[in-house]
Amino acid sequence: MAIGVGIGAGLALLAGAALLSWRKVKIKPQFGAKIGASPIAILFREDLVVDSTDSAKFILGQGNSFGTKWAEVRDRLLDQFPLLPETPKEGENRFFSELDQETMLTLTKTGATLRLEIFTQPITAEHVFEFRRKELRNQRIEAAIETSPNPIWEMDEKGDVIWFNPAYEKICLDTGNKVGRECPFELAPLTGTAMKSSRVSLPCDDGTRRWYEVSSKPYNYGWMHFACSIDNLVDAEMAQRNFVQTLTKTFAHLPIGLAVFDRERRLVLFNPALVDLTHLPVDFLSSKPNLLSFFDHMRENRMMPEPKNYSSWREQLTNVVSAAREDRYCETWTLPSGLTYKITGRPHPDGAVAFLIEDISAEISLTRRFRSELELTQSVIDCFEDSVAVFSRLGVLTFSNSAYRAQWKCDPDSAFAEITIIDATKDWQDACDPSPIWSELREYVLTLRDRSAWTSELTLTTGETLICHVEPVVAGATMVRFSQAAISAAPGTISPVANG
The missing domain is CATH 3.30.450.20 (PAS domain)
Structure with missing residues (x-):
C-alpha cells in the first residue's frame, strides 16, 4: 500500500536522521513539529515492515527495507523517542521527541497491523542554515569522540551496551573480550542521578591487568561511561x-x-x-x-x-x-x-x-657515672699539697688541682681557649729564674716516643725552691707536679727518677 508524503516532511526527516546519525550529541533543533503536517510513515504487519514513504528511507536505510523488524526500527529511533515500547499497545499512542517537544511520533496498532507516523513542521531556509551549522559542530564532536584514546560507551537500563567508541572496541579486543552487549568492565549496579566513579581492572591475555577509573553519568534512561587509564597511578601506588x-x-x-x-x-x-x-x-x-x-x-x-x-x-x-x-x-x-x-x-x-x-637511660646513667668519677678524681687531687697539672698527648691541659690554680694564678675553667703546654710553660718561665728545662719539657709532652720520668729543681723569682716532677701517664698524657724542695740542689739540673 503506497503512502504519500509531502516534500517538506521529507526534508524534516533528513534533518532528524542526520541528528540521529550521531546519537551521543544532544542538540535541540530550532524547528519543531506542527500537528497536521504531512507525516513520515512506516507500515508494519506482524512486526515486519511492509510499506513506507520515500522519506522513511532515512530511517530504514537505502535499498529494500521490506521485512525490517520493528525492534530494529525502534533501536534507530530510541535516541529521539526513548519511551517507544518494545511491544506497542492497541490503539493510538503518541510520543514526543526528547530533542524537540514539537516533533511527534504516533503508533497506531490494529490487530497485527502497526502504523508509525512522524509529524514535523516544514523546513525553512533559516532552519537549513541552522541545521548545517549544528551538523558541522556534530562532526567536530564526532571526530573528537572517535579519536579519543579513552573508552566511552553507553548502557541501557538493562545493563546492555548499546553504543561505544573505537577506543572501547580496541580495549575489548586487546583484552580478549567480545565486542557486544556485555560490558567487560565489572561495574557495580548504578542508581540515582549523580555521577559515579569507580576503579576497575581488566585482565589481559599475558597475565597482567589494565586499570581504569570509570566515571558514569545517567543518560537517556541508561548510563554513559567514560574510562581513563590509571596504570601509571596504580603502579606508583604499588611502588x-x-x-x-x-x-x-x-x-x-x-x-x-x-x-x-x-x-x-x-x-x-x-x-x-x-x-x-x-x-x-x-x-x-x-x-x-x-x-x-x-x-x-x-x-x-x-x-x-x-x-x-x-x-x-x-x-x-x-x-x-x-x-x-x-x-x-x-x-x-x-x-x-x-x-x-x-x-x-x-x-x-x-x-x-x-x-x-x-x-637514653643507659647513656644518661653512664654519663652521670662518668661525671661522678671525674668529680671524685678532682676532689682527690685537690687534696694534694703539691700543684698538679695533666696534659694530653696533644699538649692540652686536661686536669689541674686547686693547689696548681693557686700557685700559678691559673683557672682553666674560666679560660676562653684551651690552655696548652706552651701557654703553661710561659707562665712557669715568667715566675721562675732562668732554666734550660722549658724547651725539653715541651718536647717531652708532645713526643710520641717512649719516655721516662724525671725531676728538676726550679727557683721562683721570690727565691722559693720547687721540685718539678715530670711523669708519663696513660694514653700518652703527661703529669707535671710541683712540690716544695726538701733539700737544696743545684738549680737547673735534671735528675732521673729511680726505679724500685
Whole structure:
C-alpha cells in the first residue's frame, strides 16, 4: 500500500536522521513539529515492515527495507523517542521527541497491523542554515569522540551496551573480550542521578591487568561511561606501598621508636619499638589516632612528663608540631619511672612530621657515672699539697688541682681557649729564674716516643725552691707536679727518677 508524503516532511526527516546519525550529541533543533503536517510513515504487519514513504528511507536505510523488524526500527529511533515500547499497545499512542517537544511520533496498532507516523513542521531556509551549522559542530564532536584514546560507551537500563567508541572496541579486543552487549568492565549496579566513579581492572591475555577509573553519568534512561587509564597511578601506588613495607621491615629492627604523622596529623606509620617504649596498645596505634590523642595517651600512661599547666597542654603540643616541622624540636624527658627518653621531631615531605623516641637511660646513667668519677678524681687531687697539672698527648691541659690554680694564678675553667703546654710553660718561665728545662719539657709532652720520668729543681723569682716532677701517664698524657724542695740542689739540673 503506497503512502504519500509531502516534500517538506521529507526534508524534516533528513534533518532528524542526520541528528540521529550521531546519537551521543544532544542538540535541540530550532524547528519543531506542527500537528497536521504531512507525516513520515512506516507500515508494519506482524512486526515486519511492509510499506513506507520515500522519506522513511532515512530511517530504514537505502535499498529494500521490506521485512525490517520493528525492534530494529525502534533501536534507530530510541535516541529521539526513548519511551517507544518494545511491544506497542492497541490503539493510538503518541510520543514526543526528547530533542524537540514539537516533533511527534504516533503508533497506531490494529490487530497485527502497526502504523508509525512522524509529524514535523516544514523546513525553512533559516532552519537549513541552522541545521548545517549544528551538523558541522556534530562532526567536530564526532571526530573528537572517535579519536579519543579513552573508552566511552553507553548502557541501557538493562545493563546492555548499546553504543561505544573505537577506543572501547580496541580495549575489548586487546583484552580478549567480545565486542557486544556485555560490558567487560565489572561495574557495580548504578542508581540515582549523580555521577559515579569507580576503579576497575581488566585482565589481559599475558597475565597482567589494565586499570581504569570509570566515571558514569545517567543518560537517556541508561548510563554513559567514560574510562581513563590509571596504570601509571596504580603502579606508583604499588611502588609506594612496597616502599612503605620495606621501610616498615627496616624500622622493625630499630631500637628507636618511630611515629610518622601525615599532613592531617594522623599516625600512618610506626614500628614495634614505639609500642615497647610508649606502652601504647597496638590496636590503638593501628586505628590511626591523631597527634593530640597520641600524646594524650602517652601522658595517661605516664610515658611523658606531666604538664605543669594542663589547660595549656594542647597549645604546647601545637608548638611541638611547629618546631618539629622546622626541624628544631629535640627534648629530653625524665619519666616518673626513672627512664630518660630523647624525643626528636623531623619534617617530612607534603606536610608530614615524624617523631623519634629513643631510650637514653643507659647513656644518661653512664654519663652521670662518668661525671661522678671525674668529680671524685678532682676532689682527690685537690687534696694534694703539691700543684698538679695533666696534659694530653696533644699538649692540652686536661686536669689541674686547686693547689696548681693557686700557685700559678691559673683557672682553666674560666679560660676562653684551651690552655696548652706552651701557654703553661710561659707562665712557669715568667715566675721562675732562668732554666734550660722549658724547651725539653715541651718536647717531652708532645713526643710520641717512649719516655721516662724525671725531676728538676726550679727557683721562683721570690727565691722559693720547687721540685718539678715530670711523669708519663696513660694514653700518652703527661703529669707535671710541683712540690716544695726538701733539700737544696743545684738549680737547673735534671735528675732521673729511680726505679724500685
